[in-house]
Amino acid sequence: MRIGELAEATGTTPRALRHYEQQGLITSARTANGYRAYDTATAVRVRNIRRLLEAGLTLDDVQAFLPCLDGDVTAGPASARALEVARDRLAVLDARISAQTAVRERLAAALREAGDAVL
Secondary structure, eight states: OBHHHHHHHHTOOHHHHHHHHHTTSOOOEEOTTSOEEOOTTHHHHHHHHHHHHHTTOOHHHHGGGGGGTTSOTTTSOOOHHHHHHHHHHHHHHHHHHHHHHHHHHHHHHHHHHHTOOOO
16 A cells, blocks of 8 residues: 555554654555555554554654554553553653643742732
């Protein structure tokens, strides 16, 4: 399947697919005219990559899940490395949420001091 077909089948963009390929997450063959050609099984891998990204992981994090990207990524037990990556990413997200909450509180306090009502 060509890149546009894979993008449509997986709800992503050709640009994202090229980026996944550059990161070593998917592979393609080249046709005689230089077009990328993907195996139909690549759609499962791309859907799993997108599922992990939507869960808050980064493409670097997804590397730890390479052994299970071709099947049901949620079906089997997670590897120790995958669990470590997920826990680390959760800690990063928790720290960002905490930092943003602190910024929000400072802004709300400044508005209260200025006499404005906070929504």
